[in-house]
Structure formats: C-alpha cells, structure tokens
Amino acid sequence: MPYDPVKRHIAIEKLVTRIGSEGQEKKYYRIRPARWYGGIITADCVGCGLLCRFCWVSDTVMRRPADVGDFFTSKKVAEGLTSLAKKCKLDLLRVSGGEPTIGKQHLLALLENLQGTGYRFILETNGIPLAYDEGYTESLAKYNFVHVRVSLKGCNEKEFALLTGAKPEGFKLQLKALQKLVDAKVSCHPAVMASFSTKKSLQSLLQRIRQISPKLADEVEIEELILYPHVVRRLRSYKLKYYMGYAPERVPPEQV
Ligand code: SF4
Secondary structure (H helix, E strand, O other): OOOOOHHHHHHHHHHEEEEEOEEEEEEEEEEEEEEEEHOHHHHHHHHOOOOOOOOOOHHHHHHOOOHOOOEEOHHHHHHHHHHHHHHHHEEEEEEEEEOOOOHHHHHHHHHHHHOOOOEEEEHHHHHHHHOOOOHHHHHOOOOOOOOEEEOHHHHHHHHHHHHHHHHOOOHHHHHHHHHHHHHHOOOOEEEEEEEOOHHHHHHHHHHHHHHHHHHHHOOOOEEOEEEHHHHHHHHHHHHOOOOOOHHHHOOOOOOO
C-alpha cells in the first residue's frame, strides 16, 4: 500500500527527535568528511519520511530508525561539524543520511549555532516538510549562508510513486517546496534523480519547474544512481529498471 509522505515524516519525527534541556535533540550516527561538492563535512542524521528505493543509506538506518544512532543537541552537532571542517580544511557543511528538515527546531538551532562561523551549509532535502510546514521556508531565509538543494524523486507523480512507494501526490509537495523557497527568497536549486526517467519526462519536468522560476529550470542538477551493492539488491527486489547508474568508484567528476 502506498503511504502518505506527510504522515510518514511526522511519524518518523517522533522516533528521531526528543526534547532535552537545551531544546530539540535529533538522532545522528556519524560525522565524516565526504567527497561531494569538492569536499564537505557531513553529519549523518537518522530518519526520513520517504523510502526511496535507490537511497544509499543502509537498510537498517532506513527501516529501523529507532534502533540507530544517538540523540545530539544542535550545539554538539555544530561543534562536531566545525571542528572536523577545521581539521580537514573544508568550508562546506551539510546534514545527510536522512531528512535534515525533520526536527525543525533542531535544524534552526543548528543553523543559529553556525551563524557567523564563516562556513556555508548545504541543506539537501526532499522538500516535503518545507511544503507542509507553514513558515519553514521563511525561517530558513534568515540564514544567508544556507543553500537548499531540493532532490526530486523522479520527474512526475508516477515516477515519484514508483521510486519511493509513497502516494503520487507527494511529488507536488516537492514542487511546492521549490515554489515556497523561491517566494521566501532562499538560495536554492532543484536536483532530479533522473536515472529512471526518459528524456521526454525530464523535458516535461523542466517545463513544470520553468513555471515556478525560469532560473530554477536552468539550474536543474541531474542526479544519477550510484550502484552500491545494497542499492542494486533493493532495486532488483522491486524489479526497478534504470537507464543510467555508476559504480561507486566510477562516479564521473561532474557528479561529485
Ligand atoms: S529522501 Fe533522501 S534520505 Fe530520504 S529515502 Fe529518499 S534518498 Fe534517502
């Protein structure tokens, strides 16, 4: 049965966040340097409201968020990110591994802690919480060191449902998130997982994005599948066919 992506984000939030003495805490399972964007320090959080069949996270992190990771305050995450960035001489930070916008208070407090440190923060999101939570995008607009990358799961409702197992309407929420970010004047761009899409469906998506903003349509990033062994196994089990994908060690430089 397809699931409701909004309800699932709200349910997951209850598992991976809690209120502590310093505000909302969230579960993370590691902080690491990563090769993307030319080098970026990444805190991997636990929990996402989608179940993308191509997602690189392990089945345990994806399916058993209650059993993975530990709760951290925003301050601790900010300290972890900046101290590793200093050590690795990198100036880009992000939260990945799950959906960073789950736990709004936690994320905003994290950005507050990073404000003025001189680092740039890439907010990689599926956009669903930005679409359903009134005022979220306006809150992000206060942080001019943040750039939001909305990762679209396929090019249309049908592909979204096929790739995530969620109700197809969720795709419109992803586009709504882009609209709200543009309206709130938050720096952002769309990425699209296009490995399962025909050129025709990609063209139709570009037309839809153009209606939100011609600039965004010009800035669409094409995301391709990375064939980690557990991802290949998952895709086989869902009988999902893809047009393009790279072995982890053969990702072309323009995709990194
Ligand atoms: S939205 Fe991102 S983190 Fe969530 S399941 Fe999909 S690929 Fe994984």
